Amino acid sequence: MRLSDEILDFIASPVMIIIGTRNQANRPSIARAVGGRAVNKETVEVIVSAWQWPDAIANMAANGQAAITFARPADYVSYQLKGSTQLRAGDPADLELSRRYRADIYALFGGLGLPFELVSPWLADRELTVARLHVREAYIQTPGPKAGNAADSPTERGGG
Amino acid sequence: MMPLRDLDDCFEGVIPSIIATTAADGTPNISYLSHVVMVDDAHIAISNQFFAKTAANIRANPHASLLLVSARHGGQYKLDITWVSSRDEGPLFKRVADQLRASSAQVGMAGIMRLKAIDVFRVDKIEPVVSPAGTDHAGDASPAPDLAVLGQVMKTISAQGDTEGVMSAMLDGCAQLGFPHAIVLQSDPIRRLLTTVVSRGYGRSGAGSEVAFDEGLIGIAAITRRPVKVNDLSRVRRLGDAIEATSPADEDRTRIIGLPSLPDAMSQIAVPIMAQDTLRGVLFVESPERIAFRTAHETTLEMIASQCALALALCEALVPDARPSALRAVPGQPGDRVIHVTHHAIDDSVFIDNAYVIKGVAGRLLAYMLGVYINEGRNAFSNREIRLAEALRLPEIKDNLETRMLLLRRRLGEKNLPVQLIHAGRGQVRLVVDGLPVLMRAG
Numbered sequence: 001m002r003l004s005d006e007i008l009d010f011i012a013s014p015v016m017i018i019i020g021t022r023n024q025a026n027r028p029s030i031a032r033a034v035g036g037r038a039v040n041k042e043t044v045e046v047i048v049s050a051w052q053w054p055d056a057i058a059n060m061a062a063n064g065q066a067a068i069t070f071a072r073p074a075d076y077v078s079y080q081l082k083g084s085t086q087l088r089a090g091d092p093a094d095l096e097l098s099r100r101y102r103a104d105i106y107a108l109f110g111g112l113g114l115p116f117e118l119v120s121p122w123l124a125d126r127e128l129t130v131a132r133l134h135v136r137e138a139y140i141q142t143p144g145p146k147a148g149n150a151a152d153s154p155t156e157r158g159g160g
Numbered sequence: 161m162m163p164l165r166d167l168d169d170c171f172e173g174v175i176p177s178i179i180a181t182t183a184a185d186g187t188p189n190i191s192y193l194s195h196v197v198m199v200d201d202a203h204i205a206i207s208n209q210f211f212a213k214t215a216a217n218i219r220a221n222p223h224a225s226l227l228l229v230s231a232r233h234g235g236q237y238k239l240d241i242t243w244v245s246s247r248d249e250g251p252l253f254k255r256v257a258d259q260l261r262a263s264s265a266q267v268g269m270a271g272i273m274r275l276k277a278i279d280v281f282r283v284d285k286i287e288p289v290v291s292p293a294g295t296d297h298a299g300d301a302s303p304a305p306d307l308a309v310l311g312q313v314m315k316t317i318s319a320q321g322d323t324e325g326v327m328s329a330m331l332d333g334c335a336q337l338g339f340p341h342a343i344v345l346q347s348d349p350i351r352r353l354l355t356t357v358v359s360r361g362y363g364r365s366g367a368g369s370e371v372a373f374d375e376g377l378i379g380i381a382a383i384t385r386r387p388v389k390v391n392d393l394s395r396v397r398r399l400g401d402a403i404e405a406t407s408p409a410d411e412d413r414t415r416i417i418g419l420p421s422l423p424d425a426m427s428q429i430a431v432p433i434m435a436q437d438t439l440r441g442v443l444f445v446e447s448p449e450r451i452a453f454r455t456a457h458e459t460t461l462e463m464i465a466s467q468c469a470l471a472l473a474l475c476e477a478l479v480p481d482a483r484p485s486a487l488r489a490v491p492g493q494p495g496d497r498v499i500h501v502t503h504h505a506i507d508d509s510v511f512i513d514n515a516y517v518i519k520g521v522a523g524r525l526l527a528y529m530l531g532v533y534i535n536e537g538r539n540a541f542s543n544r545e546i547r548l549a550e551a552l553r554l555p556e557i558k559d560n561l562e563t564r565m566l567l568l569r570r571r572l573g574e575k576n577l578p579v580q581l582i583h584a585g586r587g588q589v590r591l592v593v594d595g596l597p598v599l600m601r602a603g
């Protein structure tokens with residue numbers, strides 16, 4: 001599906017990124033990403049430390065299924081995208097994107113009163129791997145009455 | 161498996177937890193959680209007000225994954241969990257609902273985040289997530305208060321023979337345990353509010369300031385009768401901000417005394433003071449530290465509050481059964497300045513020389529004693545006499561008269577008025593008046 005410009009811009013801004021995957025037995029697993037970008041209106045990429053989140057990487061390598069939530073800490077505005085992923089090793093442009101992302105996130109949490117030491121365990125930069133998500137579904141996930149609504153249709157529910 | 165209780169600072173609601181589930185067709189779903197509660201060492205509960213998909217998924221596939229984050233050091237923990245039940249009533253549901261209500265009240269969203277149900281999960285596995293910071297936090301349980309210090313505090317409280325001694329010992333105890341900013345409030349079930357009696361660690365005592373039942377942490381602790389806390393106030397509206405701004409001139413106009421507050425507080429806890437299943441008051445403690453009140457601190461403050469509740473009940477019960485003091489001429493030569501005292505019947509508020517003093521039962525007590533002083537020239541009063549005084553029409557004060565007298569005494573002292581109340585032995589007080597009081601009754 002095609003994402004709105006609003007969501008594409010949101011993904012590339014300093015927002016927290018979390019990923020849900022699952023193994024062959026349908027057991028879910030959680031990971032965080034350290035940077036994201038829109039490739040085009042239907043495809044986004046997020047950067048994940050395979051060192052910190054080996055289960056999620058193994059799951060995506062095995063079945064590609066992923067749900068990715070982007071959430072802005074200051075006001076909890078959140079979107080969840082679902083679809084299938086392909087993995088590739090991070091290149092220098094990805095490493096640079098991730099470096100800038102981490103600097104932005106440290107600054108953002110610093111402004112909210114959370115010190116560097118508290119935030120650093122969430123932002124590993126080892127073995128950075130890129131997961132490219134072909135978006136099949138998009139949902140609003142901001143807490144409130146619209147949580148779970150499809151991002152492009154106010155009636156369909158299924159992503160909360 | 162490491163015990164869940166070692167992760168207690170993950171449950172403070174400071175750093176959001178994350179839950180991942182899958183639909184029957186294998187599509188994952190991931191969302192932040194507003195609330196995760198430790199039920200026991202093997203179970204957790206989540207409140208899931210908004211996210212229908214998570215609720216639907218766990219009914220299709222009960223296996224879920226949870227990521228918890230330590231509010232103290234940021235360390236992350238992966239939990240494999242299995243959904244076991246959903247509850248919309250019972251003690252556990254109520255506990256979670258009360259805690260949610262407290263946090264909602266603190267962020268100005270009281271009544272908006274109404275809890276419908278909680279989902280309870282069994283914890284199958286807990287594993288720390290490797291951290292680039294390299295710190296291994298396994299087995300790094302939260303520091304606990306010193307038992308020897310707590311033991312000494314409990315002994316000191318039980319050794320006290322009067323209300324003021326008990327309350328001072330409680331505030332001293334909080335300070336010895338590392339919490340020098342504390343307020344003790346007395347419950348008034350008839351007016352459904354709490355009144356500040358004593359405090360420690362603030363610029364002014366705030367004696368006589370009031371908090372309605374259900375208002376903020378203090379009010380919610382009173383009506384739910386369980387401790388409620390907020391451990392990261394960096395982004396929420398602080399209790400008392402609005403009323404802290406009031407000046408003595410505002411007090412005279414509004415008849416409202418501001419609750420003392422710590423401007424840079426980061427953590428706050430309100431603990432009910434209970435004896436024989438009756439609420440006597442609330443102990444409110446705050447700290448400039450983040451995550452100051454962990455589970456062990458909460459338990460410690462509960463122990464101090466219950467010791468205090470028993471000691472206060474004993475002080476009231478064991479007040480000497482003396483007859484009212486003999487009529488005594490007012491000693492010394494008071495000043496000859498006229499002191500204008502006004503007692504408003506509508507709310508029992510008392511003004512001295514146009515300055516607001518107090519209202520409610522304490523106001524009625526003050527007006528009564530001043531009336532006796534003016535009409536009979538007597539300045540000594542016993543609690544027994546006051547309990548029996550028909551003019552006071554005070555059935556509700558019999559249980560905590562000593563506390564009310566203490567609060568009145570503190571308030572008069574703080575306002576530096578020409579009318580003061582001093583402790584004159586157990587169950588006795590003396591009115592010290594520097595001038596010639598004239599009492600006016602108003603509507």
